Amino acid sequence: MIKLPIYMDNNATTRTDPRVVEAMLPYFTEIYGNAASRNHAFGWAAEEAVEEARSQIAALIGATDKEIIFTSGATESNNLAIKGVAAMYRKKGNHLITVATEHKAVIDPCKRLERDGFQVTFLPVDHDGRVSADQVAQALTDKTILVSIMAANNEIGTVHPIKEIGQLCKQKGILFHTDAVQAVGKIPIDVEEMGIDLLSLTAHKIYGPKGIGALYVRRKNPRVRLDPLIDGGGHERGMRSGTLPVPGIVGFGVACDLARKEMPTESPRLLQLREKLRLGITGQLEDVHLNGHPTERLPGNLNLSFAFVEGEGLMMGMKDVAVSSGSACTSASLEPSYVLKALGVGDELAHSSIRFGLGRFSTEEEVDYVIDHVVSAVRKLREMSPLYEMHKEGIDLKTVQWAAH
């Protein structure tokens, strides 16, 4: 028997791997010292665990241990990278480049910088949600101090050409930050090979605990300097003060270690499940559109628009399947996703989109269940839709003259 409800929203967060939980437990009850206590065994044991985790995290992205700065998560990492560079390099220039489809944790710090007198270019994306290194090259000015472009998008799964962009930035001597939250542990990421100077990651998207993340900060070629957001005891090379949450850090380290070791088998498995889900749905339903790039995308991500169906309604129609819709509930209204809008997806189709996020604990049986339930829920909703009726009768809805009311 299949266990309900089914979790298929792994781009939002992931279940903490039981092996991660197991590794964390002793650090609540037995090894509870402050990693900054340099003068007794409790502190030493905590510090040793933190340093072990630091090297597990570094190994996943090709960094060295000292380049890993612990934060509370990727929202903080992105804020530290963007505001930290802006404040530190302000004399050099006041221009930043990012992309319209970034996570709000990049967009909003950039908007704050705009209010503080910086100039930010928000590059548009193509119909698949991709930006090119050429676009970045054309946007560079002699005032540009930072390029911040995510490795993979959290809604549509599109992977950007990070290596090309990184190489371009290296060539021009401009710092390059990437929000790699969705990419790390899913596709290979190497800060050396890809010319990355700053990289944000978070544990809870890779089967680790919530509330712990890191910022990779390059130490040579070039040595990146940051103005800290938080002042205090001078932890984390002065870039992020505050007592380290040792259990979370231990879990984060183990999560990275597992991701590094299991990625070669896990990613192909996710890709196979994703394709099974995609083909299972599109083989039985017409007027289903894929959002994001067909191949340059995260293995576990599928984002589909079901014409003539409201995404929110569809989610109501299959309450025992946890997915996300392309409409964000703002205070009063349903706003279509700004990411889908940036791809040029119309409001109708944006409202009809669903994000499926497969993960480590997803099974074939769950995928079969979801295919069946999506197909029958969409059919049911379409049967009730007068627009769908007209469409089936061959009426081109774009030419219909609707009566004013």
Ligand SMILES: *Cc1c(COP(=O)(O)O)cnc(C)c1O
């Ligand atoms: C989840 C996510 C974040 C935010 O990470 P937190 O650790 O929850 O703050 C930032 N960027 C992307 C792309 C994400 O998917």
